[in-house]
Amino acid sequence: MKGSKKISPQAILALKEALAVIFWKKEDLRDFLKMSLTHSAILSTINWNGTKRETVKELVSRMTSKPELFTDDLVNLILAVSDLTDFSHLDFWDEDGSKRKKAKQAVEHLRSHTKGYIQITQEQEQANRRRKENEEKIAKHKSLESELSDLKSLFFKLSNNSNFQQRGLDFEKFLNSLFHLYELDPKGSFKNYGEQIDGAFTFDGTDYLLEAKWSQQVNRSDLASFTYKVDSKLKIAMGLLITVEGLTPEAISPDFKSIIIMDGIDIMAILEGRVSLIDLLYKKRRKANETGKIYVPYGQL
Numbered sequence: 001m002k003g004s005k006k007i008s009p010q011a012i013l014a015l016k017e018a019l020a021v022i023f024w025k026k027e028d029l030r031d032f033l034k035m036s037l038t039h040s041a042i043l044s045t046i047n048w049n050g051t052k053r054e055t056v057k058e059l060v061s062r063m064t065s066k067p068e069l070f071t072d073d074l075v076n077l078i079l080a081v082s083d084l085t086d087f088s089h090l091d092f093w094d095e096d097g098s099k100r101k102k103a104k105q106a107v108e109h110l111r112s113h114t115k116g117y118i119q120i121t122q123e124q125e126q127a128n129r130r131r132k133e134n135e136e137k138i139a140k141h142k143s144l145e146s147e148l149s150d151l152k153s154l155f156f157k158l159s160n161n162s163n164f165q166q167r168g169l170d171f172e173k174f175l176n177s178l179f180h181l182y183e184l185d186p187k188g189s190f191k192n193y194g195e196q197i198d199g200a201f202t203f204d205g206t207d208y209l210l211e212a213k214w215s216q217q218v219n220r221s222d223l224a225s226f227t228y229k230v231d232s233k234l235k236i237a238m239g240l241l242i243t244v245e246g247l248t249p250e251a252i253s254p255d256f257k258s259i260i261i262m263d264g265i266d267i268m269a270i271l272e273g274r275v276s277l278i279d280l281l282y283k284k285r286r287k288a289n290e291t292g293k294i295y296v297p298y299g300q301l
Helices: 009-021 026-036 040-045 052-065 067-082 088-093 098-159 164-181 220-231 264-271 277-291
Strands: 190-192 195-197 199-203 206-213 238-243 259-263
Touching: 009 052, 009 067, 009 098, 026 040, 026 052, 026 067, 040 052, 052 067, 067 098, 088 098, 098 164, 098 264, 164 199, 164 206, 164 277, 195 206, 206 220, 220 238, 220 259, 238 264, 259 264, 259 277, 264 277
Parallel strands: 206 238, 238 259
Antiparallel strands: 190 195, 199 206
């Protein structure tokens, strides 16, 4: 906020008046100032034995004498005081209502002298917030691109591995890393009552079991076995079967209602940044719900 519109002398005088009357006890005023100031250490250098007006005058004078250090704090203090609308903390000390009236008038007077400045300041804060959000989005996007590129290289490396058993194990780890990248809380492979589960993750409030296959096309028996694993769980769950080599023509059946399928084409679309894993899962699940088709490749969605 340095370099923005200068705080007028009238606004400084109005701030002093408001600070002197918005609290009755100096302890409450000090607590308010401590929460409002970034450089709150200045409060320990002020004489608190005099009247509130004397204390406030000393504080504001010191802050205005060092604008390079306290300009932002003055702005924050103006905003904090101007935001005050509830003066019920004065009730105990205010027998005739005069203290609340004086405090309310002082705050309104401050607002009248800082309205334009506050608007400019808030616009700057909003602009800074938007810029920061955009910078974070850009940084996150660059990080995502970089990590997807690394995973793409790993995927190609796996495709050249002639040890199919080892490739299958490494493929599970690869998928775990991919699902971590999209913050889907993946779990590694585990055994459950003798069943081998390649992994699990959570998407859009639903738990999914994961089955990963590479060495050959998935057939009807594979789908039936995985569907049984999903359907036999006590809680509501779905399944995602990932098959790099695709499916045999006779594999798909209307009996398989609790799973959706991804293939190698889908994986490459994700790794090349043509679609996010989140969007692809959402579209596949929606297509399955709308049409009953559990296997629709990326290019046909």
